Amino acid sequence: MEWLKTLISRPSKGVSGKTGYWRTFKPIYDRDKCVLCYECYVYCPENCVEIVEKVVKIDYDFCKGCGICSEVCPANAIEMVKED
Amino acid sequence: MKTILTGNHAVAYAVKLSRVKVVSAYPITPQTTIVEKIAEMIAKGEMDAEFVNVESEHSALSVVYGSALAGLRSFTATSSHGLLYMYEMCWWVSNSRLPLVMAVVTRTIGPPWNIHTDHTDLMTLRDSGWIIAMAENAQEALDLTIQSFKISESLNLPFAVGLDAFVVSHTAEVVDVPDQETVDEFLPERKQAYRVDPNDVFAVGNIADNLETMRMRREMALDMEKAKGVIDEVGREFGEIFGRRYGLVEEYMVDDAEYIVVMTGAWSGDAKEAVDILRKRGIQIGLLKLRYIRPFPREVIERFDDRKILVVDRSFSMGHRGTLGIEVGNVVDCKNVVAGLCGVDVGFEDFKEMFERFVRGELGEVEWWI
Structure with a gap:
């Protein structure tokens, strides 16, 4: 079953370099509004949302600023803010 | 128990006896009465499975692609244009080495519109990495469907059970339907090479090295060769238990x-x-x-x-x-x-x-x- 290693791949950080610098808008998280529904965690296409001790952590080294987390958040706890 | 069943209902009972957990399909003549019967059995609580209604055959096979990937025994059924509409997913399933079973009730491909039998639709699967069987009658449709899960799961290759439109699908015949205990004895719990797990994240079918991908195809070709022995062995074992021997x-x-x-x-x-x-x-x-x-x-x-x-x-x-x-x-x-x-x-x-x-x-x- 050698094929299995070709078919499936596990995410690893930075295989294509840091992609965070592509970002135009940055997701800013507000813990007070967050209802811990995990939607941002599930939907982030880059797998750069982690939830650590009931707090959303966004890995800005790899977040490209697509805004999906903000879009799916039912509590408006993630705001997209233009980068400086 | 001997009873009177159409080929399509024989397939439906085989799916129930195989303890399939997820069924998704889109109606198309002459396949429809397979999934109608399954839906009825689920609604009556006779079959413990999830039936997912979808808007197309492409989605039907996509749904069971997902459920099979998640480790559940899965089934779909289609014919002719339905098979062609899900064609892309047929290759996703086989190239992902997912065991699952699909009944293909063979039907003419239009135009002109025609619902009667012709094997050309089933033959479009020839190069895709699906195991393809063809039943002669309702009994074989039932027997091959039960065997298909075992064969598919031991090889990590999907399995298409073909049966002729109307001649088999809608013709009632005497069929020997085995009891659940004996089928359980024949058909073990589902096994597969890998399954998705929310606690162990990975991607399926990401971009891969060309040579490694070709090596993967060669392994698939070798497993298809191996399938010949598995089919004869499973068919022989089926014969010992149910009294009807099968093979290539x-x-x-x-x-x-x-x-x-x-x-x-x-x-x-x-x-x-x-x-x-x-x-x-x-x-x-x-x-x-x-x-x-x-x-x-x-x-x-x-x-x-x-x-x-x-x-x-x-x-x-x-x-x-x-x-x-x-x-x-x-x-x-x-x-x-x-x-x-x-x-x-x-x-x-x-x-x-x-x-x-x-x-x-x-x-x-x-x-x-x-």
């Missing part, structure tokens, strides 16, 4: 035959009647029924390379010959009759005449039986 082919009076007819599907029954008639006249003719199109029973056919062979096709490859004519002709010399396309009825009298002409040496390389 069915040999009907071939041992001493000077002339051998090769074909697949429901009409093999009519052809056997014609063989009986010719045998009574002392003509040494036999029939080799291909139960499986993929993997192709090449080694079995090679055994008969000293006989005169006729391949009767219900599918055609435009620009060449009948599909099975190409396949068998790649192994041994053969004549090829193309008949019964687009649901044209071919009965035992046609076969009698066809085989007589074959024996008299009157058939050309490729003959259209019209």
Whole structure:
């Protein structure tokens, strides 16, 4: 079953370099509004949302600023803010 | 228990007995009554499974792709245009090495619109990495469906069970339906090479190295070769438990035959009647029924390379010959009759005449039986 290693791949950080610098808008998280529904965690296409001790952590080294987390958040706890 | 069932209902009961957990399908004649029956059994609480309604066949196969990936025994069914509509997903399933089962009730591809049998739709799966079987009657449809899960899961290859539109799908016959305990004894819990797990994240089918991908295809080809042994072994075991032995082919009076007819599907029954008639006249003719199109029973056919062979096709490859004519002709010399396309009825009298002409040496390389 050698094929299995070709078919499936596990995410690893930075295989294509840091992609965070592509970002135009940055997701800013507000813990007070967050209802811990995990939607941002599930939907982030880059797998750069982690939830650590009931707090959303966004890995800005790899977040490209697509805004999906903000879009799916039912509590408006993630705001997209233009980068400086 | 012996009862009266159509081929489609026989498949539905086989799916229930195989303890399938997820079914998704889009209705298309002549497949519809398979999933109608399954939906009814689930609604009545007789079958513990999830039925997912979808808007297309592409989605139907995508749903069971997901459920099979998640480790659940999964089933779908389709015909003709439905199969073509899910064609992309057919390759996703096989190239992802996912075990699952699909019934394909063979139907003419339009236009013009036609709901009757023709094997050309099923044959489009030939190159894709699906195991392809073809049932002769309702009993075989039930038996092959139960075996299909075991074969598919031991090889990590998807399995298509073919049955002819109306001739099998909607014709009621006596079918021996096994009891649940015996099927449980035959069919173990689902196994598969890998499954998605929310706690162990990975991606399936990401961009991969070209050479590694080609190596993966070679492994698939080798597993298809291995499938021949698995099919015969599972068919033998099925025979021991249920009293009906299966394998890659069915040999009907071939041992001493000077002339051998090769074909697949429901009409093999009519052809056997014609063989009986010719045998009574002392003509040494036999029939080799291909139960499986993929993997192709090449080694079995090679055994008969000293006989005169006729391949009767219900599918055609435009620009060449009948599909099975190409396949068998790649192994041994053969004549090829193309008949019964687009649901044209071919009965035992046609076969009698066809085989007589074959024996008299009157058939050309490729003959259209019209």
